[in-house]
Amino acid sequence: xxxxxxxxxxxxxxxxxxxxxxxxxxxxxxxxxxxxxxxxxxxxxxxxxxxxxxxxxxxxxxxxxxxxxxxxxxxxxxxxxxxxxxxxxxxxxxxxxxxxxxxxxxxxxxxxxxxxxxxxxxxxxxxxxxxxxxxxxxxxxxxxxxxx
Numbered sequence: 001x002x003x004x005x006x007x008x009x010x011x012x013x014x015x016x017x018x019x020x021x022x023x024x025x026x027x028x029x030x031x032x033x034x035x036x037x038x039x040x041x042x043x044x045x046x047x048x049x050x051x052x053x054x055x056x057x058x059x060x061x062x063x064x065x066x067x068x069x070x071x072x073x074x075x076x077x078x079x080x081x082x083x084x085x086x087x088x089x090x091x092x093x094x095x096x097x098x099x100x101x102x103x104x105x106x107x108x109x110x111x112x113x114x115x116x117x118x119x120x121x122x123x124x125x126x127x128x129x130x131x132x133x134x135x136x137x138x139x140x141x142x143x144x145x146x147x148x
Contacts (some may be wrong), residue, residue, distance in 0.1 A: 025130045074091070
């Protein structure tokens, strides 16, 4: 039975996990930024600029103190994987249990009675931190390994 399931596993070379992680983090980050911008569009320009500046500062802090460490940890974990590995191994198993929780929190923020400017602050902060984190994945990708 295990051999049968093994045939359907999308196996790739280990270095492609770095790109997969970068693409996922970028896609989610861009999506969060897009929603935040949509929510901020009707706001007055001083409020809009204030929310963007505050969330940019918070996103940088979150990136430097949390996400950059997480990316470094993920890159080390990926380096310890065998040469051929499942494409979905770019995140740790624990993260796949956290994703529904993060999605539920996003849903809760989106549908709460919070003013959209506050929700946009949270979405913009997370989106920026994710995009900055994804840049670490892309910078660590080695084209030399890809051509081997």
